[in-house]
Amino acid sequence: MALSVSPAISRIEAPPIAEAMTWLRPGECNRGLLNLCQAVPSYAPAEALQAEIARLAKDPEVHLYTDIHGVPELHTALAQHMAADYRGRISPDNVSITSGCNQAFCAAIMALAQRGDNVVLPSPYYFNHQMWLDMLGVEKRLVPAFALGRTYPLPEDAAPLINDRTRAIVLCSPNNPTGAIYPASIIEAFYDLAKASGIALIIDETYKDFRSSPDPLHGLFARPDWQDTFVQLYSFSKVFSMTGYRVGSIIAGSKVLAEAEKILDCMAICAPQISQRAALFGLAELEDWKRGKARLMEERREALLAAFENPALSYRLVSSGAYFAYVMHPFSRLAAKAVAMRLAGEHDVLCLPGSMFGPEQDSYLRLAFANSPAEDMPLLVERLIESQGPLGTTR
Numbered sequence: 001m002a003l004s005v006s007p008a009i010s011r012i013e014a015p016p017i018a019e020a021m022t023w024l025r026p027g028e029c030n031r032g033l034l035n036l037c038q039a040v041p042s043y044a045p046a047e048a049l050q051a052e053i054a055r056l057a058k059d060p061e062v063h064l065y066t067d068i069h070g071v072p073e074l075h076t077a078l079a080q081h082m083a084a085d086y087r088g089r090i091s092p093d094n095v096s097i098t099s100g101c102n103q104a105f106c107a108a109i110m111a112l113a114q115r116g117d118n119v120v121l122p123s124p125y126y127f128n129h130q131m132w133l134d135m136l137g138v139e140k141r142l143v144p145a146f147a148l149g150r151t152y153p154l155p156e157d158a159a160p161l162i163n164d165r166t167r168a169i170v171l172c173s174p175n176n177p178t179g180a181i182y183p184a185s186i187i188e189a190f191y192d193l194a195k196a197s198g199i200a201l202i203i204d205e206t207y208k209d210f211r212s213s214p215d216p217l218h219g220l221f222a223r224p225d226w227q228d229t230f231v232q233l234y235s236f237s238k239v240f241s242m243t244g245y246r247v248g249s250i251i252a253g254s255k256v257l258a259e260a261e262k263i264l265d266c267m268a269i270c271a272p273q274i275s276q277r278a279a280l281f282g283l284a285e286l287e288d289w290k291r292g293k294a295r296l297m298e299e300r301r302e303a304l305l306a307a308f309e310n311p312a313l314s315y316r317l318v319s320s321g322a323y324f325a326y327v328m329h330p331f332s333r334l335a336a337k338a339v340a341m342r343l344a345g346e347h348d349v350l351c352l353p354g355s356m357f358g359p360e361q362d363s364y365l366r367l368a369f370a371n372s373p374a375e376d377m378p379l380l381v382e383r384l385i386e387s388q389g390p391l392g393t394t395r
């Protein structure tokens with residue numbers, strides 16, 4: 001008799017990036033693929049970081065497990081970094097190091113919610129957030145993440161959805177997939193709502209370093225009792241171009257971290273020590289390098305915005321920032337996935353359909369522009385225009 005698998009997992013859609021790769025026809029793309037699919041830095045880690053990793057590999061201590069929450073030096077360095085960046089107060093005890101921000105999300109949600117509970121989530125959302133919630137049987141209560149004239153969700157849309165089974169509001173800013181950076185006042189209002197409701201405010205801030213203004217994204221870490229409400233998730237993947245090293249963090253109060261510790265112990269015991277030490281080096285030594293890369297991303301975004309000014313283009317930018325642009329496609333009778341498959345198969349542009357990021361997103365595509373040099377943006381627009389056909393638009 002054949003084995004059976006868990007229905008709780010088998011009903012979840014396959015991982016989106018892997019699916020999108022199948023839309024390409026191997027060997028047939030003879031003019032160079034414009035790959036705007038996965039949000040991966042298009043450049044190697046800093047030379048100095050590569051050298052440090054090579055040095056670390058020879059240190060016998062580095063081959064060992066660390067504490068479940070990570071190495072103490074990294075707690076201190078990250079607490080100091082965040083306290084400076086957000087002009088707040090964070091103790092090293094509030095820091096847990098994880099194997100990437102995805103694991104941080106998994107542990108934070110599992111620590112807070114169980115089957116039958118619910119969380120408030122702006123839609124479109126980061127698909128791995130949705131997948132994990134669905135796997136756990138935690139209901140998503142969706143609020144619109146943008147509308148005409150605004151690119152962020154509203155606390156007043158979230159408030160009526162909160163009931164006695166709500167455990168958290170989950171935000172992502174700078175946002176994946178829209179790129180939008182939520183105004184500090186909106187984030188603070190979500191915090192006030194979460195606090196008044198006795199639930200957590202989780203914010204995935206993976207892209208926090210890719211913002212054009214040096215101002216803090218919000219003032220939550222300056223609130224005297226932020227530990228009772230706020231859970232910040234972060235990733236070292238993009239900031240130091242070390243996606244394969246798997247290191248991220250949860251910053252939260254001891255109540256959440258005590259539960260997360262049990263989960264992290266079972267999942268991976270600890271984040272790889274060599275990666276933690278590399279992250280520590282990055283925080284100490286790579287501030288200028290990091291700023292240079294953030295400027296590079298901003299230049300790419302500006303080049304994209306300029307290219308989208310082309311009057312022949314019927315695709316419309318809804319939102320952009322950090323690594324992403326969210327774009328309305330011009331085909332009113334085509335679902336986003338059909339458009340994305342056509343772009344991949346016929347026009348050598350790989351991107352993700354909005355439908356992978358939530359319901360009612362069939363008019364949109366996510367372009368991870370961070371992957372492409374600024375010089376390629378006019379070419380991208382040329383290929384989008386080519387995809388419109390002779391009529392230009394059908395919307």
Ligand SMILES: Cc1ncc(COP(=O)(O)O)c(C=O)c1O
Pocket residue numbers: 039099100101102103126172176204206234235236237243246247248
């Ligand atoms: C919003 C968001 N969170 C988390 C992650 C994953 O980060 P990590 O590589 O640290 O697991 C990504 C990666 O694309 C992301 O876009």
